[in-house]
Amino acid sequence: MAGRMPIKPDTSCSSCRVRELCLSVGLKPADAARLSEIIPQRLKIKKNAALFHAGEPFRSLYAVRHGCFKTTISSEAGRGQLTGFQMPGELLGIDAISRNRYACDAVALEDSEVCPIHFAQLERLSRELPSLQHNLNRTLSQEVVRDHEMLLSLGNLNAEERLAAFFLDLSRRMECRGYSPNAFVLRMTREDIGSYLGLRLETICRAIAFLRSNDIVKVSGRAVEILDPPRLKALLAGKTDDHIARRAI
Amino acid sequence: MAGRMPIKPDTSCSSCRVRELCLSVGLKPADAARLSEIIPQRLKIKKNAALFHAGEPFRSLYAVRHGCFKTTISSEAGRGQLTGFQMPGELLGIDAISRNRYACDAVALEDSEVCPIHFAQLERLSRELPSLQHNLNRTLSQEVVRDHEMLLSLGNLNAEERLAAFFLDLSRRMECRGYSPNAFVLRMTREDIGSYLGLRLETICRAIAFLRSNDIVKVSGRAVEILDPPRLKALLAGKTDDHIARRAI
DNA sequence: CGTTGGTTTGACTTCGATCAACCAGTGTGG
DNA sequence: CCACACTGGTTGATCGAAGTCAAACCAACG
Numbered sequence: 040m041a042g043r044m045p046i047k048p049d050t051s052c053s054s055c056r057v058r059e060l061c062l063s064v065g066l067k068p069a070d071a072a073r074l075s076e077i078i079p080q081r082l083k084i085k086k087n088a089a090l091f092h093a094g095e096p097f098r099s100l101y102a103v104r105h106g107c108f109k110t111t112i113s114s115e116a117g118r119g120q121l122t123g124f125q126m127p128g129e130l131l132g133i134d135a136i137s138r139n140r141y142a143c144d145a146v147a148l149e150d151s152e153v154c155p156i157h158f159a160q161l162e163r164l165s166r167e168l169p170s171l172q173h174n175l176n177r178t179l180s181q182e183v184v185r186d187h188e189m190l191l192s193l194g195n196l197n198a199e200e201r202l203a204a205f206f207l208d209l210s211r212r213m214e215c216r217g218y219s220p221n222a223f224v225l226r227m228t229r230e231d232i233g234s235y236l237g238l239r240l241e242t243i244c245r246a247i248a249f250l251r252s253n254d255i256v257k258v259s260g261r262a263v264e265i266l267d268p269p270r271l272k273a274l275l276a277g278k279t280d281d282h283i284a285r286r287a288i
Numbered sequence: 289m290a291g292r293m294p295i296k297p298d299t300s301c302s303s304c305r306v307r308e309l310c311l312s313v314g315l316k317p318a319d320a321a322r323l324s325e326i327i328p329q330r331l332k333i334k335k336n337a338a339l340f341h342a343g344e345p346f347r348s349l350y351a352v353r354h355g356c357f358k359t360t361i362s363s364e365a366g367r368g369q370l371t372g373f374q375m376p377g378e379l380l381g382i383d384a385i386s387r388n389r390y391a392c393d394a395v396a397l398e399d400s401e402v403c404p405i406h407f408a409q410l411e412r413l414s415r416e417l418p419s420l421q422h423n424l425n426r427t428l429s430q431e432v433v434r435d436h437e438m439l440l441s442l443g444n445l446n447a448e449e450r451l452a453a454f455f456l457d458l459s460r461r462m463e464c465r466g467y468s469p470n471a472f473v474l475r476m477t478r479e480d481i482g483s484y485l486g487l488r489l490e491t492i493c494r495a496i497a498f499l500r501s502n503d504i505v506k507v508s509g510r511a512v513e514i515l516d517p518p519r520l521k522a523l524l525a526g527k528t529d530d531h532i533a534r535r536a537i
Numbered sequence: 538c539g540t541t542g543g544t545t546t547g548a549c550t551t552c553g554a555t556c557a558a559c560c561a562g563t564g565t566g567g
Numbered sequence: 568c569c570a571c572a573c574t575g576g577t578t579g580a581t582c583g584a585a586g587t588c589a590a591a592c593c594a595a596c597g
Contacts, residue, residue: 112436112437112440113440114440114444114524114525115525116524116525118440118444118445119444120436120439120440120443120444122436122439133428133429133432134429134432134433134436135429136425136426136428136429137426137427137429137430137432137433138433142433142436143436162418162421162422162425163418165415165421166414166415166416166418166421167415169411169412169415172411172414172415172421173411175425176385176411176424176425176428177385177386178386179382179385179425179428179429179432180382180383180384180385180386180428181386182432183382183383183386183428183431183432183435184383184386184387184391186432186435186436186438186439187361187369187371187383187391187392187435188361189435189439190369190371190435190438190439190442190486191361191362191363191367191369193439193442193443193486194369194442194483194485194486195363195367195368195369195486196367197584197585198584198585228542228543228544229543229544229545230543234443236443237439237442237443237444238585238586239585239586239587240543240544241544241545241546241585241586241587242584242585242586243544244544244545244546245545245546245585247544247545248545248546260543260544260593260594275363275365276364276365446552446553447552447553477574477575477576478575478576478577479575479576487553487554488553488554488555489575489576490553490554490555490576490577490578491552491553491554492576493576493577493578494553494577494578496576496577497577497578509561509562509575509576
């Protein structure tokens, strides 16, 4: 359990910075307070430590309070796939509900903090609070929508388009959390991005080089700056943009 | 609404052939009866007719009673992705919960029948019936798990492996429904399979030809017979099977 | 410092996309 | 009844995007 330590029981949803992104969204203060009650203590997870592993028995969902996680699954054949990056307000462990065991590994990409939500208690409480119940259903459905969008990416887009979609997704999520949508720091390696997008890390590097050489983004190390959001979106929309040079001459 | 017609109100979950695969699984007879109550009438959908379209307002989930559906999403750029095939007992429309609009098109692959489940009523009822509530949560989570497995396929497997995984998935689902796992009829075209697996239809044909030439499956038209289940599984497990000939000489 | 993990770039290979031709059913209208 | 168009499936030839292998680079850090 190295890297997993409980912290002081100060977990009020109503005062949480990400309350408008989490299960508590739209809840009346009294209801949010009841949700807080079933979250006895937050948990700190150190960078590179696992919050849970695939196969472990399922007890709780975890809401990311701050920091960032990645979730990965792997096949018997040893192939691995990164299934998502979770930012504050997002839930970890929803793929565990169906079989009562976590289906993926969840690893912190930086020192992070989560709110454990005992699932049986959450189900019980959401029988009393219709809006909590609906929030949970909406969150699960939202994950399905996100996954289908990823399937569309992997099935239809080339490397540069996938990377553009990835940057735009991060951009949107940063904006939702009150940060600049056009300048942010990546929490993950090129290899992680590659695994997520179904590409090799070298291909990610080359796709970044391509975007950079067209002055669409500025990337140095993990720092990303989106210089030309419209062109980045146009790339995705499949518009053959004449201003984009495949190779600088 | 051509192709959509209501039929006589004989919708008892407790006597349904797929009750053990649907939301009604494990419900006490009295509870199953209450679930039936919120399903006033079944709906027949003709082959190639749409049950719903992306963007339409969400009212109901639909449980497939018999037949088969495909769901597809498409991007602004006109790219399309097939996100799933739904067989009896499976739910259509769960990606609509999050935004109150259907996120995909659902099209019948053969003359089919569905049970519309008004979602607001389902939520209300599941507040009273914990096991129904849990079934719904498990079903949503199960869809997430399925989608993550598809991401693993698209991100890591080559054409033959994806097709093998696809056949094995169909095989398992046929078996769950009481049919032979080793002989079944495809309801979809090669193009549909290709869209689902992120490949072109020609590649599907070639992958089929490959499996056929190794006597792993017998495929003529839509009829599939799995001749050698262990070799089909071994293919997926990534074991370099010396008995598999890449090209017949 | 030297080690290490992560990133970048180059050269070459390969798998699947693309384009094209052709075939088998199947339904339609003359 | 036949001619035909049409849809879906198969196979071949060619090409290109991404994978693979390799080398070098860089920043962080003990």
